[in-house]
Amino acid sequence: MPHGPGQPLHVGLDRALDVGGDELTRLTAARALDARDETLALLAIHDLHLAPIDEMGERTRWQHHPAVAALKGSLEERYIERLGVDDGNLVSPGAEETVAAVRGLAGSDQVPAVYRWVAEEAGGDELVEFLALEGGPDGGFDDMVAVCQVGIDGAPKLELARNYWDEMGRGGSAQVHTELHRRLVKAMGVRRMARSEQPLEALDRSVLGSLLATNRHLQPEMVGALGLIEMQAGHRCRKVVDGLRRIGAPDDALGFYVEHAAADPRHGKNWLDHVITPLAAEPRWANGILRGARWCVGVNRRFFDMAARRFGAGAGTRAA
Numbered sequence: 001m002p003h004g005p006g007q008p009l010h011v012g013l014d015r016a017l018d019v020g021g022d023e024l025t026r027l028t029a030a031r032a033l034d035a036r037d038e039t040l041a042l043l044a045i046h047d048l049h050l051a052p053i054d055e056m057g058e059r060t061r062w063q064h065h066p067a068v069a070a071l072k073g074s075l076e077e078r079y080i081e082r083l084g085v086d087d088g089n090l091v092s093p094g095a096e097e098t099v100a101a102v103r104g105l106a107g108s109d110q111v112p113a114v115y116r117w118v119a120e121e122a123g124g125d126e127l128v129e130f131l132a133l134e135g136g137p138d139g140g141f142d143d144m145v146a147v148c149q150v151g152i153d154g155a156p157k158l159e160l161a162r163n164y165w166d167e168m169g170r171g172g173s174a175q176v177h178t179e180l181h182r183r184l185v186k187a188m189g190v191r192r193m194a195r196s197e198q199p200l201e202a203l204d205r206s207v208l209g210s211l212l213a214t215n216r217h218l219q220p221e222m223v224g225a226l227g228l229i230e231m232q233a234g235h236r237c238r239k240v241v242d243g244l245r246r247i248g249a250p251d252d253a254l255g256f257y258v259e260h261a262a263a264d265p266r267h268g269k270n271w272l273d274h275v276i277t278p279l280a281a282e283p284r285w286a287n288g289i290l291r292g293a294r295w296c297v298g299v300n301r302r303f304f305d306m307a308a309r310r311f312g313a314g315a316g317t318r319a320a
């Protein structure tokens with residue numbers, strides 16, 4: 001059945017990706033119902049580029065189908081509009097100004113109120129629900145770093161390699177960050193929250209990463225956004241460690257956040273010194289880095305505000 005009026009775009013797209021061909025072409029004229037529908041459709045398209053291959057079946061063959069490419073472009077334009085970052089004052093900052101501006105962004109609201117709630121007040125069930133909403137805070141960061149280093153060289157490439165190697169547990173399979181997270185999920189019984197259950201603010205936060213990873217012209221923005229994540233994560237992870245210890249969580253639950261509380265302040269500093277500082281010598285990079293950092297701050301702030309309302313506190317973390 002082709003996509004019909006009143007039907008959510010992401011539902012029609014999901015079916016069309018199973019069938020391909022004319023079904024996809026018909027979607028060219030389709031319109032999303034609202035921002036949530038747009039974001040879900042965009043995430044489904046980004047999955048063709050980035051999701052675990054074994055979960056994708058045959059649909060990755062449509063990754064570059066003209067109708068999919070057109071839809072991706074228009075949905076991304078709308079998403080960037082919704083991010084609402086005014087580019088007016090991004091006029092060719094120098095490297096020093098860019099580094100100072102990113103440092104300033106990272107320093108603002110480093111520990112949102114919900115982290116204090118997580119550390120000091122959240123009950124066990126609430127804490128687990130918070131971790132579920134986070135949806136695997138480290139999910140995909142290793143792939144993001146890998147994509148981010150394509151086509152650059154010198155000190156930035158080396159730093160991204162060091163960062164990636166840390167993601168890989170420096171060669172120890174039990175210390176790979178995704179494995180540490182798996183142990184946390186198992187130890188605490190953190191449920192996997194389907195996209196259909198996630199609030200728009202959480203979906204928007206996810207889609208920023210996949211937008212940056214699937215658009216080569218946004219590589220500077222990606223450097224800025226990932227750097228900002230690294231610079232902010234350590235302080236927040238320490239609060240989660242405090243919360244997990246307070247509720248008597250088992251050792252298996254602690255490794256992931258203990259590792260990030262220790263490593264991310266170093267990752268953040270090194271990203272600033274060895275990736276952002278040299279790249280920001282070029283105005284195109286400087287502008288993009290700053291824009292990406294601002295995008296990241298924006299989606300996180302909306303996510304924290306939503307989580308604060310949801311838990312009656314103030315919330316949000318993303319380890320890297």
Ligand SMILES: [Fe+2]
Pocket residue numbers: 230263264267319320
């Ligand atoms: Fe990190």
Ligand SMILES: [Fe+2]
Pocket residue numbers: 138141167177260319320
């Ligand atoms: Fe990590």
